[in-house]
Amino acid sequence: MKKILLSGVKPTGIAHIGNYFGAMKQFVDLQDFQDGTSDGYQCYFMIADYHGLNLIQNGEEMRRLTLDLALDYLAIGIDPSRSILFKQSDVSAHTELTWIFDTLVTIPYLARAHAFKAAVEKLTDATVAQRHLSSKLEQLTDINVGTFNYPVLMAADILLYDTDVVPVGQDQKQHVEYARDIALKFNHTFCRDSISTFKLPEPLIIKDVAVVPGIDGRKMSKSYGNTIPLFATRGEIEDAVMSIVTDSNVTGAGGIPPNIYNIHKLFKNEADLTPLYDAHKGQYKALKEALIEDIDAFLKPMRERRAQLKINTDKVLEILKNGAERAGKQADAKLLEVKKIIGVTP
Numbered sequence: 001m002k003k004i005l006l007s008g009v010k011p012t013g014i015a016h017i018g019n020y021f022g023a024m025k026q027f028v029d030l031q032d033f034q035d036g037t038s039d040g041y042q043c044y045f046m047i048a049d050y051h052g053l054n055l056i057q058n059g060e061e062m063r064r065l066t067l068d069l070a071l072d073y074l075a076i077g078i079d080p081s082r083s084i085l086f087k088q089s090d091v092s093a094h095t096e097l098t099w100i101f102d103t104l105v106t107i108p109y110l111a112r113a114h115a116f117k118a119a120v121e122k123l124t125d126a127t128v129a130q131r132h133l134s135s136k137l138e139q140l141t142d143i144n145v146g147t148f149n150y151p152v153l154m155a156a157d158i159l160l161y162d163t164d165v166v167p168v169g170q171d172q173k174q175h176v177e178y179a180r181d182i183a184l185k186f187n188h189t190f191c192r193d194s195i196s197t198f199k200l201p202e203p204l205i206i207k208d209v210a211v212v213p214g215i216d217g218r219k220m221s222k223s224y225g226n227t228i229p230l231f232a233t234r235g236e237i238e239d240a241v242m243s244i245v246t247d248s249n250v251t252g253a254g255g256i257p258p259n260i261y262n263i264h265k266l267f268k269n270e271a272d273l274t275p276l277y278d279a280h281k282g283q284y285k286a287l288k289e290a291l292i293e294d295i296d297a298f299l300k301p302m303r304e305r306r307a308q309l310k311i312n313t314d315k316v317l318e319i320l321k322n323g324a325e326r327a328g329k330q331a332d333a334k335l336l337e338v339k340k341i342i343g344v345t346p
Contacts, residue, residue, distance in 0.1 A: 003164040005030060005041040005204070008048035008088065008157055011065035012055050015072045016227035017295075018212035018220030021266055024230075026167060026206050028077040043083040044161055044327060045073060047320075050088050050095065050153065054146045070316050072230065075306035086323030088157065093331035097156040098149070100338060104185050105152055113151050114174055119143050155179040158201050160331040165204040176203040190341045197341055212266065215244045217259045228263075231303045234296050241292045246284040255281040260291055267294040 007027060015024070033040045047069050049062060056062050066087065073085055088094055110116065120143065146153075151174075158166055158179040166176050183198035191197055211219060214226025221227070228240045246257045256277050264273055264287075280286045309316055339345040 002039045002042040004044070004161055005165050005167065006044040006046065006158055006161055006163045007167050008046040008051065008154075009069060010048045010052040010055070011062070011069040012052050013065070013222050014068070014227075015230040016220060016222070017230055017263075017266070017299075018214070018227065020076065020230050021212050022169070023167070024072070024076050027073075030167065031077075031079060031082050041165070044163075045078055045083055045085045046157060046327075047073075047085075047087045048157070051150065054144060054150070067313060067316065070320055071306050071309050074309055074316065074319070075231070075302050080319045080323060084323045084326050085319060086327045087320055090320070090324035091160075091328045091331045093160055093328070093335040094153065094156050097160060097335055097338065098153045100342065101152050101155055101182050101186070102149070104189060105182060109181075110148055110151060113148075113178070114171075115150055116143070116148055119147050151175065151178040152182065155182040159183055159198045160334050161327070162199045162330075162334065163201045164199070165202050167204040167206060170205055173203050173205070176201055186338075197338060213259065213262045215240055215259070215263075217245060217262075228295065230299065231306050232295075232299060233303070234292075237295050237299070238292055241288050241295065244288060246288075257284055257287065260284065260287050264291045264294065267291075267298050 007023075009023075027043070027045060030041055031043055047066055049066050052062065052065070056065060070085065074080070078085055154175050155178055158176070159182070166179075168176060180200045183196075183200055186198055187196040214220035214224055215228065216224065216226045218224055218226060229236060232240065241260075241263075244257075244259050244263070246259060261273065261277065276290060277287065280290075336345070
């Protein structure tokens with residue numbers, strides 16, 4: 001039997017190589033994963049467009065970003081014959097189960113979520129934020145309910161599919177913990193015959209995942225403006241790499257510029273890089289040119305696959321439709337089970 005794996009990504013911007021090495025590459029690898037205890041994973045890859053509404057509130061932009069993310073998934077190697085690729089909004093059970101869970105969770109419980117606390121702290125200093133959080137929640141008028149309720153929708157996303165594992169970073173474990181807590185609360189409240197409705201998912205924290213540095217040395221992030229797009233053209237790669245900071249303050253031991261080297265080792269093994277960097281000590285332009293060649297060689301096949309897919313977007317939309325039908329069968333069956341248990345259907 002295959003274990004169930006679910007991952008969701010919001011369609012909120014252009015993918016960069018940090019997204020790829022930090023998560024997307026692992027999604028492709030997990031399609032083929034097998035171990036001694038199971039036949040691997042049945043993978044559900046969800047485009048979390050309803051989650052994205054907290055940030056994207058323009059219809060045309062949402063449609064474009066959703067299609068872009070579907071193209072990205074397919075171009076990197078997500079195989080719709082082996083994995084289920086679908087849009088969250090195409091499976092209505094997600095939002096329906098969210099409301100059922102909303103009747104079980106409390107405001108103080110949701111107020112402990114990291115994402116909500118971060119939103120509060122953006123409004124005011126930490127001291128005032130904590131006071132608002134504990135006694136003046138109604139005054140936080142600039143935070144939408146979707147941000148506050150985000151963990152409940154995510155719990156519904158996970159629990160609908162009897163998910164065994166959710167691949168997350170160490171800093172995202174709380175999302176899975178919320179899903180487990182909500183599953184336990186539902187099981188305790190409604191499953192008095194001791195037969196649990198919801199399976200308790202586990203976080204899948206993949207070891208040795210690269211923390212990808214940006215062109216300024218900080219973690220690569222759209223918010224820092226220090227990214228290299230995953231499907232960049234040759235010209236875009238050249239512009240980004242030539243902008244990598246290489247002054248004397250960021251030169252490591254042996255004269256190796258770490259901001260170049262730390263990106264370069266994502267694309268070439270260190271045994272090959274050592275003689276290159278030894279031969280070009282202090283020659284930052286030459287090292288950047290070598291990095292451009294290696295990035296372009298790596299990205300070119302994916303870039304070309306994406307361009308071919310974009311020619312026939314109807315096929316991509318059909319893949320999403322088929323994925324939603326497959327996901328919907330599982331989700332609707334679980335929701336019907338829940339509705340019977342809570343007494344809203346015979």
